[in-house]
Amino acid sequence: MSTLLPIFATAFMYVIIYAILSIGLNLQYGVTGIVNFTYYTFVAIGAYVAGVLTLGKPPAGSGETYILGLNLPFPIPIVLAALVAGLFGGLLALTVFRRLRSDYLAITTLCAGTVAFDIVTNSTGLFNGPNGIYGVPTPLASTFGVPPQNTYMVLIPIGLVILALVWWVAHCIDLSPYGRTLRAIREGRDAAAAFGKNTLRLQLGVMILGCAIAGIGGALTVEFVGAFNPSAFETVETFVVYAAVILGGPGNNLGVILGAVLVQGVIIQGSLYLPTIGAESLVPAIRNMVIGGMVILVLYFRPRGMVGETRPQLGVPRRRGLGVRSAPGSRGEADS
Amino acid sequence: MTSSSRPLLDVVQVHKAFGGVEAVADCSFNVVEGEICGLIGPNGAGKSTAVGLIGGALRGDRGQVWFAEQDVTSWPAHRRARAGLLRTFQLSQEWPNLTVIENVLLAAPEQIGETLWSALSARRRMRRQEEENWGRAEHLLAVFGLTALRDQLAWTLSGGQKRLLELARIAMGRAKLALLDEPMAGVSPALRSSIISQIRDMQASGISFLLVEHDLGVVGELCSRVIVMAAGRVLTEGTLDEIRQHPEVAAAYLGVSR
Ligand SMILES: Nc1ncnc2c1ncn2[C@@H]1O[C@H](COP(=O)(O)OP(=O)(O)OP(=O)(O)O)[C@@H](O)[C@H]1O
Ligand SMILES: [Mg+2]
Numbered sequence: 001m002s003t004l005l006p007i008f009a010t011a012f013m014y015v016i017i018y019a020i021l022s023i024g025l026n027l028q029y030g031v032t033g034i035v036n037f038t039y040y041t042f043v044a045i046g047a048y049v050a051g052v053l054t055l056g057k058p059p060a061g062s063g064e065t066y067i068l069g070l071n072l073p074f075p076i077p078i079v080l081a082a083l084v085a086g087l088f089g090g091l092l093a094l095t096v097f098r099r100l101r102s103d104y105l106a107i108t109t110l111c112a113g114t115v116a117f118d119i120v121t122n123s124t125g126l127f128n129g130p131n132g133i134y135g136v137p138t139p140l141a142s143t144f145g146v147p148p149q150n151t152y153m154v155l156i157p158i159g160l161v162i163l164a165l166v167w168w169v170a171h172c173i174d175l176s177p178y179g180r181t182l183r184a185i186r187e188g189r190d191a192a193a194a195f196g197k198n199t200l201r202l203q204l205g206v207m208i209l210g211c212a213i214a215g216i217g218g219a220l221t222v223e224f225v226g227a228f229n230p231s232a233f234e235t236v237e238t239f240v241v242y243a244a245v246i247l248g249g250p251g252n253n254l255g256v257i258l259g260a261v262l263v264q265g266v267i268i269q270g271s272l273y274l275p276t277i278g279a280e281s282l283v284p285a286i287r288n289m290v291i292g293g294m295v296i297l298v299l300y301f302r303p304r305g306m307v308g309e310t311r312p313q314l315g316v317p318r319r320r321g322l323g324v325r326s327a328p329g330s331r332g333e334a335d336s
Numbered sequence: 337m338t339s340s341s342r343p344l345l346d347v348v349q350v351h352k353a354f355g356g357v358e359a360v361a362d363c364s365f366n367v368v369e370g371e372i373c374g375l376i377g378p379n380g381a382g383k384s385t386a387v388g389l390i391g392g393a394l395r396g397d398r399g400q401v402w403f404a405e406q407d408v409t410s411w412p413a414h415r416r417a418r419a420g421l422l423r424t425f426q427l428s429q430e431w432p433n434l435t436v437i438e439n440v441l442l443a444a445p446e447q448i449g450e451t452l453w454s455a456l457s458a459r460r461r462m463r464r465q466e467e468e469n470w471g472r473a474e475h476l477l478a479v480f481g482l483t484a485l486r487d488q489l490a491w492t493l494s495g496g497q498k499r500l501l502e503l504a505r506i507a508m509g510r511a512k513l514a515l516l517d518e519p520m521a522g523v524s525p526a527l528r529s530s531i532i533s534q535i536r537d538m539q540a541s542g543i544s545f546l547l548v549e550h551d552l553g554v555v556g557e558l559c560s561r562v563i564v565m566a567a568g569r570v571l572t573e574g575t576l577d578e579i580r581q582h583p584e585v586a587a588a589y590l591g592v593s594r
Contacts, residue, residue, distance in 0.1 A: 169456065176455035176462060177447040180434070184442050187431035190393060194429075195443045195509055196417035205452060309433075 009152040011269035016159035017220050018264035022244045022256040023170045024213030029242070030250030030309075031179060032206045033186030035106040038092075038113030039241055042211040044120070044233035045088055046081035046218025051133040051228055053077035058128075066128045074139030078162075078219040085215025086208040093207035097200055113235065121230045132229020136222050155224050162220065166213055170253045182206060183251070236288065240268070243291045247298050249305030258306055267291060342402050343368040344544055345421075345513055350389055350399030352382075359385040361568035362399065367513060372535065372545040374559035374576075376552070381565040383548045384426050387515045390546070391423040392416040404512060418445065420512030422505075424519060426548075428498035432491030436482055439490050439501055440473040441466075443509035473508060480504045480534060495522040503534055506543070514538070517548045532557055552576065 021043060028034040056071040058064040072080075096108050121130050138151035139158070146153050173179040182202060184192045189199050222228045240263060248259020271287040298305060345367040352360040360382045367373045375383050388394035390401055392413035400409045403421050411419075422443075431439050447469070449455045449462030477483045480500045485493060493501060499519050506514045519535075520528055535558060539545065549555050555562060556576045564571040564585050572582045579585050 172456050172459070173452065176449040176459075177441075177444075177466065178450050178452060178455040180438055180442060181447075181450055183434055183438075184431045187433055188429050190413075191425070191429040191431060192442075193413040194391060194393065194417055194423050194425075195505065196414050196445065197442075198412075198414045209452065 006149070006152070007273065009156065011265055013152050013156055013159060013224055014269055015261055015265040016156065016163050017217050017224070018241070018244060018260035019257045020159075020163050020166050020220070021214060021217040021241050022248065022260040023166050023253055024210045024217065025241050026245050026250060026253060026256045027170060027173070027182075027213070028206055028210040030245055030252070030256065031173070031186065032182040032203060034203060034206060034210075036109050036207070036210070037106050037235075037238060038109040038116070039210075039214055040233045040235075040237040041113045041116045042085040042089055042214035043218035043221065043237070044116075044228070045085040045211075046215025047222040047228040047232070048120070048127045048133065048218075049084045049215070050077040050081040050219030051136045051222040052127065053080055054136050054139070054223065055133065064128050064131075064133075065125050066133055067126060074158075077139075078216060078223075081219035082212040082215045085218065086212030089211025089214075090204055090208040092211075093204045097203050097207075110235070113238070117230060117233065127228075130230055132227060132232070133222070134227035134229075136226045136228075138226070139223055151224065151226075155220065159220055159224075162216060166216070167253060167257075169209075174253060240264075240288075240291060243295050245305075246295050247305055249307035249309065251309030252305070252307045255305055255307030255309075262306075263291060342366075342405055344404060345390065345546065346400075346402035347386070347390060348400040348402065350386070350401060351397045352385055352389055352394060353397060358568045360389060360396070363565070363568070363570050364399075365563045365570055365573065367544055367546050369544055370539070370542075371560055372539055372547055372558045374555040374562035375546055375548045375565065376550070376555060376562060377565035377571075380567075382568040383565055384517055386565070387423060387517050387546070387548060391421065391515055393423075417509070420510065421515070422509050422511040422513075423515035424499075424502040424506065424517055426517040426521070428495070428502055430490040430493070430498050430501055433489055435487050436490055436493070436501060437470075437473050437477060437486045440476055440504050440508050441469055443505040444469045444472070445510055469508075473504075476504045476507050479507075479537075481530070496524055496527040499523055499531060500527070500534075503531065503538070507538055507541075511543050513544045513546065515546045515548075518550065519547070520549060520551055520554055528554070 025039050028036050028039070052066050052068040053070050053072045054077045055066070055069050057069040058066060092109065092112055096105050120127055123129065127133055138146070138154060140154045141148070141151055144154060173182070181192065181197050184197065185199050185202060193199050244259035244263040245256045246259070247262055248257065249255025267287060267290060271283055274283050277283065343366040347363060347365050349362050349364055350360055351358070351362050363386060375386065377383055385394065389396045392408070392411055392415070396409070400407055402408065403416065403419060406419070408416050408419065408421070431442065434442070448458055448465045454462060474483070474486070477486055480503060482497065482500055482504065485497065490498070490501060503519065519531060523531060532554065535545065547555070547559060559576065561573060562576050562579055563573040564579055564582070571584055572579055
C-alpha cells in the first residue's frame with residue numbers, strides 16, 4: 001500500500017497534466033483545425049517561466065544561470081506562465097496566419113520549435129542551457145508541511161481544480177456559436193470568411209488560448225517534477241499529445257481526456273514499471289512504437305477516435321434532446 | 337448636388353492579373369438595388385475572378401469596388417460579408433463535417449456568443465438568441481426543402497442539395513446583395529425550377545443578385561439585365577434580347593454555347 005500509493009498518485013498527476021494539455025491542443029487541432037507541430041514548446045515556455053518565477057536567484061558559486069529568479073508565491077507563477085506562453089503563441093500565429101496558407105503552418109511551427117529549442121539549449125543565461133532548471137519548490141508544500149516526496153498531496157488538488165476550470169472553458173466554447181464558428185474555420189476558411197467570420201482573429205485567439213493552456217500544463221509539470229531541461233521538450237513530446245487527441249477523438253473534450261488517460265496513464269506510466277528488457281532504451285522505444293502504431297490504426301479504422309465529435313445543439317428546445325451525434329463518416333471522406 | 341447616388345454595387349475599373357493572364361481587365365459594371373443582374377461569358381472569361389474581387393476573397397491590382405455607397409476596396413471578405421455582401425462559390429463550399437442546420441445557423445449575422453468572452457459570460461442572452469436563430473434556420477430549411485436532412489452532415493448531401501443549402505445560408509445571412517457563381521451547375525431540371533423560384537422569392541424579400549450562369553434559359557427567366565464578359569473584359573450589357581444582337585457576343589459566346 002505505502003509503495004503503491006506514490007506510484008498511482010504520480011501517474012494520476014501526469015494524467016491530469018496531460019488531460020489539460022490535450023484539451024488545449026484539441027481546441028487548436030481538433031476544433032479549429034490548426035496544425036501546430038510545436039505545441040510542446042509552449043509547455044516548455046510555461047514550465048521555464050513558472051520555474052524561474054518560483055525559484056529564487058541562482059545560488060552564488062553554483063554555476064547555475066537563469067533569468068528572473070523572483071521567488072513569487074503560488075499561483076502567480078502559473079498565471080504568468082499561461083500569459084507568456086499565450087503571448088508567444090499569438091506571436092507565432094501572427095507571423096504564420098497573415099501570410100501563409102494553412103498547409104505551411106505545420107512545417108513553420110516545426111521550424112519555430114527547433115529555433116526555440118536551440119535558443120534555450122545554447123544560451124545558458126536564459127534557463128541554464130542544457131542542464132535546465134531544478135530544485136523548483138512545490139507550491140504550498142511548506143504552508144501545509146507536506147514532505148518533499150509527497151508533493152502530489154498538494155499538486156493533485158491544484159491540478160484537478162485547474163483541469164476542471166480548463167474543461168469548463170472548453171465546454172462553454174463547445175456549446176456556443178463561438179465553437180461552431182471555430183469548427184467552420186476548420187471545415188473551410190474561405191467559406192467562413194465569406195459569411196463574415198474574421199478568420200485571422202479567430203485563429204489568433206485560439207492559438208493564444210491553446211498555448212496558454214499548454215503553458216499552464218508546463219507550469220504544473222515543473223512544480224510537480226521540480227526540474228525542467230531541454231530533453232523534456234523534444235519534438236516527439238508534441239506528437240505524444242497529438243496521439244492522445246487523435247486516439248481519444250478530435251473535437252470531443254471528454255474523448256481527448258480519455259486519450260490522455262490511455263496514452264499517459266496506461267501506456268507511458270505503465271511502461272515505467274516494466275522490467276528492463278535488453279538495452280535500457282528498449283522499453284521507451286517500444287512504448288513510442290506502440291503509441292505510433294495505435295495512432296495509425298485509429299486513423300485507418302476509426303478516424304474519429306474512440307469517441308467521435310458530438311455537438312450539443314444550443315438552440316434546440318430541451319424536449320428535442322440535447323445532442324446530435326455525428327453521422328458515421330470521417331473527415332477524410334468529405335469531398336471538398 | 338451630390339444626389340447622383342451610386343448603385344448598390346459599383347465596380348470601377350477593377351483589374352486582376354495572374355502572372356501574365358489578365359483575368360479581369362479594367363472592368364466596370366454595376367448592380368442596382370432590387371435587380372437580378374446576369375453575368376455571362378465563355379469559360380475563362382473572368383466571371384469567377386470578378387466575383388472573388390467583389391466578395392473580397394481576391395485583392396485587385398487596381399480599381400475600386402463600391403458597395404452600399406461605401407468604398408469597400410480595401411475591406412477583407414468578412415467585413416464585406418458583414419455589410420451584407422454574400423456570395424456562393426462555383427464549387428459548393430458547405431462546411432462538410434457540420435450538420436445542415438449548423439451550416440445555416442453559421443450564416444446568422446451578429447451572433448452574441450461568437451467571441452470567447454461572450455461564450456463564457458453571456459450564456460443566457462446567447463441561448464435566447466440561438467433559439468431565435470434556430471427557429472429561423474428551421475423555417476429556411478423548410479422553405480428550401482431540406483428539413484429531412486437537418487441533422488445530417490453536409491458532406492452527405494447531393495450536389496443539388498448543396499446548392500440549396502448555399503442559398504439557405506445566403507437567406508439566413510440577411511444578404512443585401514448575393515453573388516451566385518453558377519448556382520445551377522450540376523442541378524437537375526426539377527430542382528432547377530425550384531431554385532429559380534427560390535431566387536425570385538429572395539428577390540421579392542429585398543435581396544439583389546449578381547448571377548453568374550451559363551444557361552441562357554435560366555438567365556432569361558431571372559435577369560432583367562445581363563453583363564457579358566469575354567477575355568477579362570466587359571463586352572456589352574443589356575437585356576438578353578439586346579445582347580443576342582451584339583455581333584461580338586454572338587461570336588464569342590452564343591456561337592459556342594448554342
Ligand atoms: N488563382 C488563379 N491563378 C492563376 N490563374 C487564374 C486563377 N484564377 C483564375 N485564373 C485564370 O483567370 C482566367 C479567368 O478565370 P475565371 O475562373 O474567372 O473564369 P470564369 O469566367 O469563371 O470561367 P468558368 O465559366 O469556366 O467558370 C482564366 O484564364 C484562369 O485560368
Ligand atoms: Mg467561373
